[in-house]
Amino acid sequence: MSSTSRRAPLASPTAQARVDRASSADRAFLAMDRGLVPQQFGVVLGLEGHLDLSAVTELVAERVRAVPRLRQRLVRVPFGLGGPLWLDDAGFDVRRHVREVSCPPPGDEPALMDVALSAVTTRLPPDAPLWSIVLVGDVAGGRSALVVVLHHVLADGIGGLGVLAALVDPGRESFPAEFPRPRPTVTTLLEDSVATKLQALVGLPASWRLLRSSMTAGGGLRPPPAAACSLVQRIGPRRQVLVVRWDVDSLRAAAHAHSATVNDALLVAVAGALEQVLRHRGEHADRLSIAVPVSGRPADADRSVGNLVSPLLVAVPTTGPQRRRLAEVAAAVKALKPLALAPAPIAVLGWLFRPLAALGGYAWYLNHQRRFHTLVSHVRGPAAPLSFGGSRIDSAVPLGVADGGNTTVYVDALSYDGTLTLAAVVDPDHFPDADVLTRALEDELRAVCSPS
Incomplete structure (x- = not known):
């Protein structure tokens, strides 16, 4: 057997x-x-x-x-x-x-x-x-x-x-251990x-300080509302994924030439692509509010379990010279990212958040929020190729499909073996022009790599 x-x-x-x-x-x-x-x-x-x-x-x-x-x-x-x-x-x-x-x-x-x-x-x-x-x-x-x-x-x-x-x-090497414990x-x-309760009481002042930091990074209690447009509307359960690939080295070189990161360049490209979609629909937005998960995981922390991310809210310009947009986003992220390294508000206020979520409060918020237009997540994966069972892994596509409330599109990006793979997940019933987005993402990545 x-x-x-x-x-x-x-x-x-x-x-x-x-x-x-x-x-x-x-x-x-x-x-x-x-x-x-x-x-x-x-x-x-x-x-x-x-x-x-x-x-x-x-x-x-x-x-x-x-x-x-x-x-x-x-x-x-x-x-x-x-x-x-x-x-x-x-x-x-x-x-x-x-x-x-x-x-x-x-x-x-x-x-x-x-x-x-x-x-x-x-x-x-x-x-x-x-x-x-x-x-x-x-x-x-x-x-x-x-x-x-x-x-x-x-x-x-x-x-x-x-x-x-x-x-x-x-x-990964595993050491023999009795199972189940x-x-x-x-x-x-x-x-x-x-x-645990005593420790929480002792750490309460520090927790409130961290809460203020993470709330500031996430836009505060009352951020300016995201510009009204068709990107934000109640969605259903259906999902469609669009895949776009780009050479990560060329994107990194273009970003570094303007003191920016790959993540900064990605935000500029996604915002520009969504503006192209809006223009296709007869709409326009000078800026798009993008939520960005930021990892607060220390370098020496266990990388295989748990959740250590906080949201960062960035207002990304959609028009103007690429280098100016890239510089503006890089400066904003640099200023806010240290604040986002604190525990997420949903963790610090877990005692309040969990019962509200269980009663449907979080779902109501997602369906009515005007804080952001989309969410962009970027994870840096292995630079060298991997294999499984002796078969080479030639591609890696990230997929996040949680209930998006009124967010019709969100983007996950993963770098692997020299390629940055973008997976844009849309509700096809409320984002019918997926082909426009695919072409626009390629256009904007190309533009970022050759900024004018």
Whole structure:
């Protein structure tokens, strides 16, 4: 019998029980998950050649041991014993998480993206660790793909890269450990709960200072309203993804020539492209408000679990010389980014945010907000090519599909092996001119790389 068909042996009673609680940010993402589209994200890894499901399952079964969170469930505890715990799933079976589907004809990228969107928008079962891997066969050119899906309660984008690093070749070294570990006793939980509350009280002044910083980075309590336009309107559950690729070295060189970053250049390109879409619709906006997730994860922090991002709100000009727009955005981000390194407001105010979200308050806000026009997320991935099961990974497309409220388009960008891949996710019922956006993104990236 293969190792993938066996459940892990039970831990001995003498194994050390550890209290591993969900962070306030993790719980906030769980509280947000009330809409038709789950709070999940993923990445589509294009593979050269075909992989066998049993081989993929064997590899995943071995490599998840290096990321304990992938074999854990979030479990609530009785009142008075503190917040939810991450506990080892005694019934963990990797076969519940890895499956195979065929890419429908013609097996091209749009067909593959439809399969990936279906995987990412399918709600993960709550009675198992919140992740899945879909092996997609019959991709054009004799290729295959892996769609890796994570719930946001597990990790943010940087954390997702950490998970990915453990799954690809050659895997990450894992040390033998008994599984599942025993649950903490009631006494242990009570002691930990009291200690956590005391620590929170001691750190309250610092928390309020950090809250002011992150609120300022995110636009404050009452930012100037985003200009009224058709980019902001109530959307439905359908999604379509548009993929644009660009040479990351040329974009970086153009950005650095004007003391800017790749992220700054990306914001200018996206804003310019959306202005082209608005002009196509007979509209115009001098500036577009773009929300940017900023990682507050220290360089030496665990890169495979948890959520450590705060929002940064940037007003990006859509007209004028490229170099002026790039310089303005670079200056704004440089001034605000240090403030966004503080914990997100939804984490600091978790005690207030979670019940409001559970009652539908966050969903109402998303449907009526006038703070931003779109969201742009950029994660820097591996510069060298990776492989899985001996097959070279020749592309990596990021996908974030959480409930967008009234945001008709948002963009995820991931650099990998010299290529910056932009995945613009739209609601096709409220963003019907997707082809215009695709061409506009290419035009604007070209313009940024040759600023006038």
